Each structure stands twice: as structure tokens, then as C-alpha cells.
Amino acid sequence: MDRAMLAAKIVWNLQERWHLRHTPTAHELSIQDTVRGLQQLLLGAQGALLAHTLQQALARPVPWQALAKLEISLYQEGMDQRVWRGLATLTDGTMQPFGMIVARAPGASSTLTEHDFHHLHTLSTRHARYCVRPYVLGTMAIAGGIPAYTVEWLEHHKELVFEITRDGGVFLVNAPGAQRYCSPQESRQIWRHLVEILWWYPDLRRVNVQAGDFIGLQHPDGRMALKLTTARELVPAAPPAATLHAILRSVITASGYLSNGQQPFDRRMPHTVFLHRMHAVLQRRFGPRAASLAQQQWELLQQGVLARQEDWLKEDCILATYDRLRAEYPAAQAWQETCQYWSQYARAVQSGSLPPSWWFPTAEIPHLLQRLAPAASQEGTRPPVSPGSPAPQEGDAHVV
Secondary structure, three states: OOHHHHHOOEEEEOOOOOOOOOOOOOOOOOHHHHHHHHHHHHHHHHHHHHHHHHHHHHOOOOOHHHEEEEEEEEEEEOOOEEEEEEEEEEOOOOEEEEEEEEEOOOOHHHHHHHHHHHHHHHHHHHOHHHEOOEEEEEEEOOOOOEEEEEEOOOOOOEEEEEEOOOOOOEEEEEOOOOOEEOOHHHHHHHHHHHHHHHHHOOOEEOOOOOOOOEEEEEOOOOOEEEEEOOOOEEOOOOOHHHHHHHHHHHOOOHHHHHOOOOOOOOOOOOHHHHHHHHHHHHHHHHHHHHHHHHHHHHHHHHOOHHHHHHHHHHHHHHHHHHHHHHOOOOHHHHHHHHHHHHHHHHHHHHOOOOOOOOOOOHHHHHHHHHHHHHHHHHOOOOOOOOOOOOOOOOOOOOEO
């Protein structure tokens, strides 16, 4: 099939950009230039990139005569990459979506995109259950060469973003036409499973839950499955204590924005100090609404909601370590290993080998391990939430 015939099958849908959190700079590619680059990439070498993508997505070769139409839509814009959704329709009526991740510009975003593809390939080969599968990496012949890769598209999964403006911090299902806030209990379960996934990928770094790094699929019974969508950086194998340090840097509640980055936030912070800090956090995103939202957060602080969320996250980071080890060991041994991991981390911090977590003081670790031990060592399944925490209510999501 020649280029003209294949080009005639491609339909471009350049919908309004719905997710862009920064002002584009002069060196970034325009949408029009990106379209031209992608079309050349898809048509080049007799459509090899597209053919290999469809073969992986459908798990079988797809002859060109079987392709009836390819619709490509601009789905989402991020700071470093644009996300496109391709939908291939075959002559037999089969419809197969796939994603395309394209760097916004030469330089750092291009390097990140190339690394992203290779890192995702490494992680998906190791544990395919917890991350999307990349298909094919290519280079658009514009601006000196801009990388783009095709990737598994999970149609019913939705982006999860941590939102700080409600209930001490909850997850937002961030999708056009389907946005909703998770409850605090749902968010707690998401955090626990998210941390478990980070243990499955102990060399993963620079995780950002506010940049759509995870997507979720909520089942009818309330369970939610999570997938990692990006892998900015992998590091050489590190001991569990170093992995734990990296995990604690990747998770946060609303209280994290009130810290100086060196010490836990002051749970009795004065009103004027709180409003000043929280308003500064909210101003960029919410503009004139920042003042009223900061006041709402102050009321949550007074009610103890921010402190409660932080306490929950401490417990769930420990329980998520157990969840990961429970896949390999009986319950009692998994808890023993969990205690060993956290004790090694505490000793590394106390000796100066690792910097301390500003939100999780090591002095609290022995107490938490002791309090959570009975449920973890005696049960063959995940231990329940700890005493003093609200029990899951009917309708709350359970993350698997």
C-alpha cells in the first residue's frame, strides 16, 4: 500500500486541549507541527511503526488491506509530553485503541520521553500486571528529531491525581466528562496499593502522583486496579532501606505543602502562618479561589483532618510493604520481613546513611510496627486498618 492510500485512512481529531498546566515556550512544537511529524512517522518505511504497533496491540499481524480507518485524537497535554489516542478500525469491524506519547520539544522533554519508553519496557517485562506496555519507539523527522512511542491504551482506566483541596487530600478521577473525587477511605486504599506497586518496582524514581503517573479501573464491586503509566527514572539495584526512603519521598498528603521540607508540619500552626502558606500553594492553580480554599483547609486542620490523613499514610506505607512481601512469604514471615525492612531504614537514618523523611519521623516506626503486628502476623490476608481508624463503610472502594 502506498503512502497516499494509507494517508487517506488517517483522520485527525484536534479537540480542545483540556489539560495543560504551564505556558508553552517558543521552542515547543505546535500541534500542527506535531501532526505533520506523526503522520510522516506513521507512513514512513511503508507504515512499519504502525504495523508493529497493531501487531502488538492485537497480538497478531494486521495486513494493510484489513485497515479501514485510523482516527487519531489529541487526548491530553502535559508539561513534557502530549498524549494522543489512536483508534484503528479494521474491515471486519474490530476496533483497537492505542496511545502515542510525543515529546513536546527538543532537549529535556525528548530525553525524558526516550527514557520513559525504555524504562516502561523494563518494568512491564518484569511485572506486566502493574504498568502499561510500551509498543514501538520512533523519531519524528522535525526539529532535529523528536521521539514518540506507541503504548497500550486501557480504554476504561482513568487518570488518578492527588488533590489537596478536600479532606486533607484525596484522589481525583481526572478524565474529561467523568471527574469525581474519591472519599478519604477510597483514597487511603489507593495510597496503600500504590505504595505496594512501588515496592514491585524498587528501582523506580521520580514518581509524581499529581502528574497522572497512575491510572485506575474501578470494578462494579468497588475494587480498583491501578497501573503505572510512566517511568521517568530507574536506578541501579538498591537495598530495601534506600527503596523505602525513595517511596516516602513519593507520597504526600495536604499537610506536606505546609512543611518546610525538613520537619513535619506543625499541627498547631498559627492561623496567619497556615493561610499564608496554603494560599501560596493554591494560588497558581486556583487564582482568585485560593483564599476561600485556604480558609476551608484551615477548618480541616482545626478538625484534625490533615493530621489524620498523615497518620493513615504512615500506617499504610507499612502495610503496603507487608502486602508486597505477602506475595512471596507466609503471613508471619512476611510481617517479619516487613519489620526488618523498616528497622533497617530507621537505623540507616539514625546513622546518617540516609536523610530523614520530613513527614515520617523514625521514632514513630517501632510503635507502629508493634501496633500493627497482631493483625499482620496472624492473618493470611491483608491486615485490616489499624485500631482507631474508621472501618471501611459499605460502598467504600477496596483496591486490589
